[in-house]
Amino acid sequence: MIKITVNGKAVQIEEPMTVQQLLDTVEVPPNYLAVELNADVVPREEYGSHTVHDGDDVEVVTLVGGG
Amino acid sequence: MSNIINLQESSLESSSPESPLIVGRHTLASRLIVGTGRYDTMQQMKDSLDASGADCVTVAVRREKLYERGGQNILDFLDLDRYTLLPNTAGCYTAVDAIRAAKLGREILRTLGNPGADWVKLEVLGDSKTLLPDPAATVEACRELAAEGFSVLCYTSDCPVTARRLKEVGAASVMPAGSPIGSGQGLLNPNNLRIVLEYLKEDDPNYPVIVDAGVGTASDVSEAFELGGDGVLLNTAIAHARDPVRMAAAMKHAAIAGRHAFLAGRIPKRLYGTASSPSEGVISTRPYGSETKE
Numbered sequence: 598m599i600k601i602t603v604n605g606k607a608v609q610i611e612e613p614m615t616v617q618q619l620l621d622t623v624e625v626p627p628n629y630l631a632v633e634l635n636a637d638v639v640p641r642e643e644y645g646s647h648t649v650h651d652g653d654d655v656e657v658v659t660l661v662g663g664g
Numbered sequence: 665m666s667n668i669i670n671l672q673e674s675s676l677e678s679s680s681p682e683s684p685l686i687v688g689r690h691t692l693a694s695r696l697i698v699g700t701g702r703y704d705t706m707q708q709m710k711d712s713l714d715a716s717g718a719d720c721v722t723v724a725v726r727r728e729k730l731y732e733r734g735g736q737n738i739l740d741f742l743d744l745d746r747y748t749l750l751p752n753t754a755g756c757y758t759a760v761d762a763i764r765a766a767k768l769g770r771e772i773l774r775t776l777g778n779p780g781a782d783w784v785k786l787e788v789l790g791d792s793k794t795l796l797p798d799p800a801a802t803v804e805a806c807r808e809l810a811a812e813g814f815s816v817l818c819y820t821s822d823c824p825v826t827a828r829r830l831k832e833v834g835a836a837s838v839m840p841a842g843s844p845i846g847s848g849q850g851l852l853n854p855n856n857l858r859i860v861l862e863y864l865k866e867d868d869p870n871y872p873v874i875v876d877a878g879v880g881t882a883s884d885v886s887e888a889f890e891l892g893g894d895g896v897l898l899n900t901a902i903a904h905a906r907d908p909v910r911m912a913a914a915m916k917h918a919a920i921a922g923r924h925a926f927l928a929g930r931i932p933k934r935l936y937g938t939a940s941s942p943s944e945g946v947i948s949t950r951p952y953g954s955e956t957k958e
Contacts, residue, residue, distance in 0.1 A: 604727040623730045631771035663724025664699025664899030
């Protein structure tokens with residue numbers, strides 16, 4: 598098991614996986630989202646080529662109402 | 665003669681209140697920019713945006729609730745062909761966080777194909793009670809985001825010196841606050857706003873200055889335009905009005921009225937009255953001030 602942080606919460610996963618595989622584990626429509634891996638934006642086209650490793654920090658954000 | 669009339673008509677047309685607001689690479693038909701936050705329902709928001717006449721609306725970047733989703737996303741209620749989205753960095757207290765939020769917002773809008781992908785409303789707060797901006801961090805973040813290719817619309821206080829700094833580091837628009845965010849106090853220091861407008865436009869009359877934050881009601885919007893502001897950005901004054909849709913319509917008309925009044929040129933204020941009816945031929949005698957020139 599490896600430990601990562603997703604949106605500020607500790608999460609355990611079996612083994613390193615790509616951003617795409619990580620997003621597949623949650624029920625979130627992939628459009629409307631942006632992803633950061635260790636504070637760098639991962640472009641949508643590169644979800645499959647960026648791997649999440651032990652200790653990594655992932656942010657998954659969307660748009661909400663605001664001024 | 666007809667040439668003169670045509671000239672007058674065309675000059676009137678080019679300076680009409682419906683003339684577009686140009687910020688960065690964007691041309692907005694409406695000079696009112698409205699926020700999408702704090703509505704009771706998504707439908708109420710949608711109806712209010714419609715009534716406001718705005719073609720640009722702001723949105724915030726927040727963590728997706730991955731495991732406790734309500735099911736609704738604001739993007740399901742915004743017509744992306746109609747509105748240019750302006751992502752903000754609201755809630756950020758450091759330049760680093762604001763830059764991250766800006767890049768995340770850009771990525772979402774890029775994948776959605778919305779033209780708002782190239783700009784950002786920069787907000788770096790210094791204090792959670794007043795929600796006043798951190799001027800030093802705002803200048804730092806503005807410089808970096810402008811260098812990254814963003815058109816940066818900078819929320820700031822009504823301080824003329826900070827406004828000047830923000831323009832110098834590349835802000836596409838400086839957006840001084842009328843009063844603290846969501847406070848509804850209107851324009852607390854119109855004189856500072858006058859100085860901001862004078863400083864930013866002195867060698868650059870078309871530089872866009874947008875009054876952002878503090879609007880409480882329609883007359884505040886009119887006042888911002890009467891002072892010479894190019895646009896107004898507001899949210900809570902509509903969203904928390906008793907009747908948001910009606911208030912949105914009021915704001916739309918207030919913006920048009922204020923812009924017309926600015927372009928028309930107000931009369932100077934005088935200490936004494938000046939009669940609009942002729943003073944000659946009056947049938948009454950004057951008890952005081954009878955020495956008035958005839």
